[in-house]
Amino acid sequence: MHLEYRIEYPVVLDVSLDVAGFSVLLGSSGAGKSTLLKAVAGLLPATGRPFAELPPERRPVGYLPQGYALFPHLRVWENVAFALRGSRNRRRAEADALLDGVGLVELAERRPETLSGGQQQRVALARALARKPELLLLDEPTSALDATTRDQVMGELIELVDEQAIPTLAVTHDPHLAAMADRMGVLAGGRIAQQGSPAEVFGHPTDAAVARQVGYQNLLPARVRRIAATHSEIACGDVTLQVPGEPRFAAGDEALLAIRAEDIHCGKPHETARGAQLTPFPARIDRLRADGVGLRLFCETPLGGLAVRIPRCGSNLRLGDAVTLLLDMAAARLLPLSA
Ligand SMILES: Nc1ncnc2c1ncn2[C@@H]1O[C@H](COP(=O)(O)OP(=O)(O)OP(=O)(O)O)[C@@H](O)[C@H]1O
Numbered sequence: 001m002h003l004e005y006r007i008e009y010p011v012v013l014d015v016s017l018d019v020a021g022f023s024v025l026l027g028s029s030g031a032g033k034s035t036l037l038k039a040v041a042g043l044l045p046a047t048g049r050p051f052a053e054l055p056p057e058r059r060p061v062g063y064l065p066q067g068y069a070l071f072p073h074l075r076v077w078e079n080v081a082f083a084l085r086g087s088r089n090r091r092r093a094e095a096d097a098l099l100d101g102v103g104l105v106e107l108a109e110r111r112p113e114t115l116s117g118g119q120q121q122r123v124a125l126a127r128a129l130a131r132k133p134e135l136l137l138l139d140e141p142t143s144a145l146d147a148t149t150r151d152q153v154m155g156e157l158i159e160l161v162d163e164q165a166i167p168t169l170a171v172t173h174d175p176h177l178a179a180m181a182d183r184m185g186v187l188a189g190g191r192i193a194q195q196g197s198p199a200e201v202f203g204h205p206t207d208a209a210v211a212r213q214v215g216y217q218n219l220l221p222a223r224v225r226r227i228a229a230t231h232s233e234i235a236c237g238d239v240t241l242q243v244p245g246e247p248r249f250a251a252g253d254e255a256l257l258a259i260r261a262e263d264i265h266c267g268k269p270h271e272t273a274r275g276a277q278l279t280p281f282p283a284r285i286d287r288l289r290a291d292g293v294g295l296r297l298f299c300e301t302p303l304g305g306l307a308v309r310i311p312r313c314g315s316n317l318r319l320g321d322a323v324t325l326l327l328d329m330a331a332a333r334l335l336p337l338s339a
Pocket of ligand 1: 010011027028029030031032033034035036173
């Protein structure tokens with residue numbers, strides 16, 4: 001399904017986005033993600049297609065707001081039946097069938113507050129499905145889930161949505177969720193800055209705004225020296241580096257070198273990873289912070305400051321230590337300076 005929406009308030013958005021399977025729109029806080037979903041659901045004025053000419057109650061759209069907005073005083077089945085018409089018995093039977101579809105019929109008599117975050121989300125999904133939607137809209141579906149169960153709950157939700165074969169658009173600032181999608185887009189500056197498969201967008205961000213959203217923490221000023229068939233030679237500070245071929249650039253162009261913290265390793269020179277030769281640099285650890293099973297380092301290097309993320313196990317690094325950083329230049333990307 002193709003969405004083409006223009007919104008003037010509370011933020012100006014011009015959105016042209018393809019939704020297929022489970023699709024994710026990534027954007028930073030305040031980018032307008034919730035605004036877009038509300039506009040498509042008919043809760044905010046907007047022009048566009050499809051559905052914009054219909055009043056909200058006639059739009060074939062299932063909308064799961066942030067926090068799911070379940071009625072706390074109604075039982076689970078009554079929350080689902082709220083979206084249904086007909087006699088109480090018929091609504092009950094339909095609600096049970098919908099709850100069965102999301103694996104929750106045993107909890108039909110419970111109140112929402114007695115359910116886990118993932119279960120509440122599935123009740124909201126069952127309620128949304130009661131409208132027989134042609135499009136499902138999920139606002140920050142991971143925000144009310146705890147980190148330990150998030151991937152599992154989202155995996156199950158994606159499977160459920162796949163079974164229903166309803167195109168789904170989830171908006172989030174969570175790149176992990178975008179990586180699980182069939183298709184993704186990035187909302188920045190009021191428009192879709194890039195869209196495609198997660199492999200395309202994560203692997204080849206078109207500009208710095210997209211690169212930031214998909215986890216390239218290091219964006220270093222660089223100048224293009226030479227473009228060859230398979231690689232480009234760039235100068236970053238006083239250092240000359242080789243990056244994968246970049247036909248968009250010409251010798252002399254100013255650019256940004258984008259490197260993920262995860263693509264910088266800490267170790268011995270001449271090591272290889274994923275078949276790529278790693279480029280070694282002397283560095284000093286300026287900041288160091290534990291981060292789950294990893295360590296986040298901020299290092300001074302001849303290229304400038306670099307954020308680095310390495311596995312914690314076996315590491316006895318300390319603040320001020322001199323280390324060798326190994327940059328996986330095959331995973332680095334050259335981006336236009338603007339944006
Ligand atoms: N009712 C409102 N009145 C005025 N401004 C609003 C209103 N709702 C949202 N905004 C503004 O519109 C912009 C987009 O808000 P929106 O909630 O769509 O962002 P978002 O991308 O969903 O952010 P988040 O991830 O933080 O939820 C923000 O700058 C916000 O402050």
